[in-house]
Amino acid sequence: MSGFLDANEIEKLFARASEGNAPVEAEERQGRRARWLRTVDFTRPTKFSTDQERRIRRAMDTFTERVATRLVAEHRTPIELEVIDVGQFTWANAFAQVPDGSVHIQIDTGPHEARMLLSAELPVVLVSLERMLGGRPETASRDREMTDIDLMVVHRLFGTIVETLSAVWFDVAEMTLEVASVDTQAEAIQVASGSEPTLTLTLEARLDGLSSTMTLLVPYAAIAPVASAFSRHDDTEQARDVRVAAAVNHGLSLVDVSLRAEVADCHLTLAEVLALAPGDVVRLDADAESEVTLYADRTPIHRARGGRSGNRRAVQIVAPVEIAP
Numbered sequence: 001m002s003g004f005l006d007a008n009e010i011e012k013l014f015a016r017a018s019e020g021n022a023p024v025e026a027e028e029r030q031g032r033r034a035r036w037l038r039t040v041d042f043t044r045p046t047k048f049s050t051d052q053e054r055r056i057r058r059a060m061d062t063f064t065e066r067v068a069t070r071l072v073a074e075h076r077t078p079i080e081l082e083v084i085d086v087g088q089f090t091w092a093n094a095f096a097q098v099p100d101g102s103v104h105i106q107i108d109t110g111p112h113e114a115r116m117l118l119s120a121e122l123p124v125v126l127v128s129l130e131r132m133l134g135g136r137p138e139t140a141s142r143d144r145e146m147t148d149i150d151l152m153v154v155h156r157l158f159g160t161i162v163e164t165l166s167a168v169w170f171d172v173a174e175m176t177l178e179v180a181s182v183d184t185q186a187e188a189i190q191v192a193s194g195s196e197p198t199l200t201l202t203l204e205a206r207l208d209g210l211s212s213t214m215t216l217l218v219p220y221a222a223i224a225p226v227a228s229a230f231s232r233h234d235d236t237e238q239a240r241d242v243r244v245a246a247a248v249n250h251g252l253s254l255v256d257v258s259l260r261a262e263v264a265d266c267h268l269t270l271a272e273v274l275a276l277a278p279g280d281v282v283r284l285d286a287d288a289e290s291e292v293t294l295y296a297d298r299t300p301i302h303r304a305r306g307g308r309s310g311n312r313r314a315v316q317i318v319a320p321v322e323i324a325p
Contacts, residue, residue: 045088055230070164077157082204095191105158110177112226129154129157199217201218259294262294262295305318
């Protein structure tokens, strides 16, 4: 009966499973190699690489700094945002973690057609509405149902938020974002399939002493066409910087610059300059054997020695000018 479990061994396995102590490693049987089992959690995919997670989080950190300034300037709403958590889930599990009663903003991406979802808890949205409409935030209701007019105002508020987010994502991957719809019904949300790997970015929103959360859900399909933009390694960026520097240096090298040789100088008063006449001799503050200085416009660059080259006057470069620190 080699290779099969007897009744006692089967009973032991069921007992261990009922205690929550299921075996993850097969016990080594005499004369046979141990079999290894690995637990796989299908609710926690790893489609997004560590580098992609890091770069998206950096982009969101930049977004939180910019959007706070715009919300104060345009809507008198001083919301402070901060990324507090990042994780990977399937779409079904990620969306299930969004708090009940949240306001959902579906976001269209371009130039490729895909969607993201930005959800905000109701209290922070209602307080923001009260501020935008000129009311008193401290007396605003934080659990009432939203009317159609409320949703129109919210659309304008999150239009500013998504526009700022779009500018940041365009800098990273040349993606544009736009509000597609604003809704409070979770059943109306159609963004991705249930098994789609999704990056969840949780942000803390602070307004008038109220702390709430916003959640940005990024299905992998939304960034798949430009995933390489979020996967550039540091050496790739350095190579790009080298190419840019080389291009700038080449462009500057084609600029015309006036080169002049200064033999010496002296200082005269304005009256002495006006009194100069043909035949006068001006004594320079230098010996006849002194070196001349080459200038590129007004910048000294080389020390040189005067002479001739054929029928033309010329200078021979001796050494670069030493600029004092």
